[in-house]
Amino acid sequence: MxxxxxxxxxxxxxxxxxxxxxxxxxxxxxxxxxxxxxxxxxxxxxxxxxxxxxxxxxxxxxxxxxxxxxxxxxxxxxxxxxxxxxxxxxxxxxxxxxxxxxxxxxxxxxxxxxxxxxxxxxxxxxxxxxxxxxxxxxxxxxxxxxxxxxxxxxxxxxxxxxxxxxxxxxxxxxxxxHGHIRIGTFQRLAHLGETEAMAKLAAYVLRHYYDEEPGEDAPARLLSHVVARTARLAAQYMAAGFVHGVLNSDNINVTGESFDYGPWRFTPTWAPRFTAAYFDHAGLYAYARQPEAIYWDAAQLATSLSLIAEENALVTALDGFPEAYHRESATAILWRLGVVPRDPEQDRALAQSVEQVLAATDTPTDRFYFDSFGGKLPERYGEPFAALREQLTAYAPRKPRQHPYWSDSEPCSMLIDEVEAIWAQIAEKDDWSALDAKVAAIRRMGEALV
Structure with a gap:
């Protein structure tokens, strides 16, 4: 193009x-x-x-x-x-x-x-x-x-x-x-009491990132969009086993796009208290607290928009976050399982079963999704997985396991030891081959998943 x-x-x-x-x-x-x-x-x-x-x-x-x-x-x-x-x-x-x-x-x-x-x-x-x-x-x-x-x-x-x-x-x-407008961009205007600038920014975001023209209900519509997008992001983090590390309100994009990676990690297992930042002593942004953290940030946007909008409409929009999160969580987990969604209630139940059994068994997350892609859970996953295996029988595969990636002995993962090993080759030998190889392996996995 x-x-x-x-x-x-x-x-x-x-x-x-x-x-x-x-x-x-x-x-x-x-x-x-x-x-x-x-x-x-x-x-x-x-x-x-x-x-x-x-x-x-x-x-x-x-x-x-x-x-x-x-x-x-x-x-x-x-x-x-x-x-x-x-x-x-x-x-x-x-x-x-x-x-x-x-x-x-x-x-x-x-x-x-x-x-x-x-x-x-x-x-x-x-x-x-x-x-x-x-x-x-x-x-x-x-x-x-x-x-x-x-x-x-x-x-x-x-x-x-x-x-x-x-x-x-x-x-x-x-x-x-897809844009650099943050929740913190709106917070600055609220802090300064800049009413006209706030309305201008809301109109800009609606027009350029949500393809809508502003109107009297622009702030509430904007918040509804941001709530939906950030709930999806939180769900995608959880399904990916990813911990961002610093989910401050200046690090949340109003398009719901993840960005600005400092002390990130991927979890080896479904570990609720797993943190990425060594300075996060209270576990504020631990793995399982990320939906809560992102919701809290969305609430700061609602507070900021109250400068130019009626409070009840903003509360209604913000209250949509939990339902949106649960819906998007099911979508994200079923995508990683490689199965076709069926019914919202059944899909949510399946997603909850996945989270519960992974947490209870300390099963390696990437290994589980690799083995179960397409909805067929190997028999070596024993009794704790029996109910989940039964639930999966109702689901059709999203795509066949035909890509060569599915014949690999191990899934493509990104745990901290490998990150450090890739960097060590660069730092000690100026050898970039491990980084190049890892990027190629990740993209190969991506081809198998889509």
Missing amino acids: AFLPQQAILELGDAFYDPVHAARFPKQILRFRNDRAAASLGLDGLSDTEWLAYFAGFEPLAGSLEQPLALRYHGHQFRVYNPEIGDGRGFLFAQMTDSAGRLMDLGTKGSGQTPYSRFGDGRLTLKGGVREILATEMLEALGVNTSRSFSLVETGEELHRGDEPSPTRSAVLVRLS
């Missing part, structure tokens, strides 16, 4: 962002380019030289934004409100329309300091970039609505970090997202 540039964000005006300049890096070493994602934008034909000029040098893409923009937002961080955040080491670089007709953003991480950097250096460790590639590739393959790692360029600086061996190598990441 042809590249279709956009400048939609400029409709909001300069009260929503600050023009910034990208850092200049001593080196530009291309480590990852996502040509599959680039093809959806008409950018897959770029040479490596052109790629580096745009996604490390940040020359403007013709017809898109003339200058990068650091977006303004606030947010609750571990339930504590923080009005001193915003794009501190990234910016919105470009907007365009993708092959599905959606407005898309190319945003950065590690591209230099902005007015919101505070005491940070605005940089990204190379390890952080590698980890984001692995997270987004795995989540995309597992059917989770996620941003996509678009480009990773090593930048030649030595960074010092207090929570990992230093000095360490640096990088700049470009991610492809």
Whole structure:
């Protein structure tokens, strides 16, 4: 397809962002380019030289934004409100329309300091970039609505970090997202009492991300959409066995797209208290608490929108979250089981049985879904799985197990030991073959699942 540039964000005006300049890096070493994602934008034909000029040098893409923009937002961080955040080491670089007709953003991480950097250096460790590639590739393959790692360029600086061996190598990441408007973007306007700006932002989101025109009921409609999308995201996290780690309100996109991967993990088993962030001492964002956390963030959007909307309509919209979550949870689990949905009540019962038996038996999550894909649970899964096996007999397979992936001896997983092993080869030997091989294996699994 042809590249279709956009400048939609400029409709909001300069009260929503600050023009910034990208850092200049001593080196530009291309480590990852996502040509599959680039093809959806008409950018897959770029040479490596052109790629580096745009996604490390940040020359403007013709017809898109003339200058990068650091977006303004606030947010609750571990339930504590923080009005001193915003794009501190990234910016919105470009907007365009993708092959599905959606407005898309190319945003950065590690591209230099902005007015919101505070005491940070605005940089990204190379390890952080590698980890984001692995997270987004795995989540995309597992059917989770996620941003996509678009480009990773090593930048030649030595960074010092207090929570990992230093000095360490640096990088700049470009991610492809369906918008960068966060719940925290609305919270900032509510905090400042900016009524007109709030209405403008609600109209922007409805128009560009939900294909609806605003009206008197715009805030409640917007909240209903966000509730539905974020409930789906929570359900997809649980079915994928994924723990985001930092589900603060500034990390929740109003399109329901997962993004910004710091201390993420995949759970080896269905472990409710499993956490990803070493600093999450209270387990606020533990695996099984993620739906609660995302609901809490959606409630902060409702609170913010009360600046311009009647409270009862917002409460009604927010109250839709639990039912939406249970419905989406069944959909996500049945998708991983590889079976065709039948009846909402039966589907929900099946999904609950899966969660209960996985939790009770400490069964490896990825192994279970690998073995049961298509609805046939092997006999070696003994008595604890008998009732679930009976439930599955009523379900037809979504697709046959014909892809070569299903003949593998082990499922494709992404546990922390493998993440660290992939990074060790890069850190110690500058050997990128393990990362390349893992991305290929993940995409192969994705082909088998869809």
